[in-house]
Amino acid sequence: MPKARKSSSVTDSNVCDTDVMLLRFLELLSDDQVVRKLKSALYPQALSDKLDTLTQTIAGLTSQLEGKECRITVLEEQVELLQSECDNLEQYSRRCNLRIHGIPETGDGEDTNLKVLELVNAKMAVTPPQSLKRTL
Known part of the structure; x- marks a missing residue:
């Protein structure tokens, strides 16, 4: 007598289709683009918050950079002015010096x-x- 088959709501073809779908789903999860799309669909507010945070951070860094560039420009101008003043002072400090050439040396202790x-x-x-x- 043949064994009676268990009655089930899931047939063999349904199990096979489920396995195929599961394998296909796992393949899709290995694709980074699909994972990113799923995350953005599942967590749009979290991504929006992160984007806002990054935008604010970039704006703050840009402001700091502009301030530093302005400070660098001011300091470069000060360095140029101080170099010019130093050159002038050196020039005038040598003004009272007199150089005499053409006198032969006679030896040590002269x-x-x-x-x-x-x-x-x-x-x-x-x-x-x-x-x-x-x-x-």
Whole structure:
């Protein structure tokens, strides 16, 4: 006597269709684009909140960047002004210096001040003649 078949609301073809659908669903879940679409459909408010947060963060960073760029411009102008002033001060500090060339060196321990005074007195005929005691 053949065994009686259990009565079930699910037939073999329905189980087969369910398995195929389940496999197809799992394939779709491995696709990143499908997952993103599902998430955006399921959580639109969460994504909107995140987008708002990111937009505010970007706006804040943009504002900070503009402020930093303005500060950099001001500091660059100050550096340029200070360099110019420094050059001017260096130029005027050298203004009282006198360079004398063409005097041969005689050796160690020579008195350069005395040599310069001798040159000034002999070649330039300074009146009254300059002495080493007066200049120091």
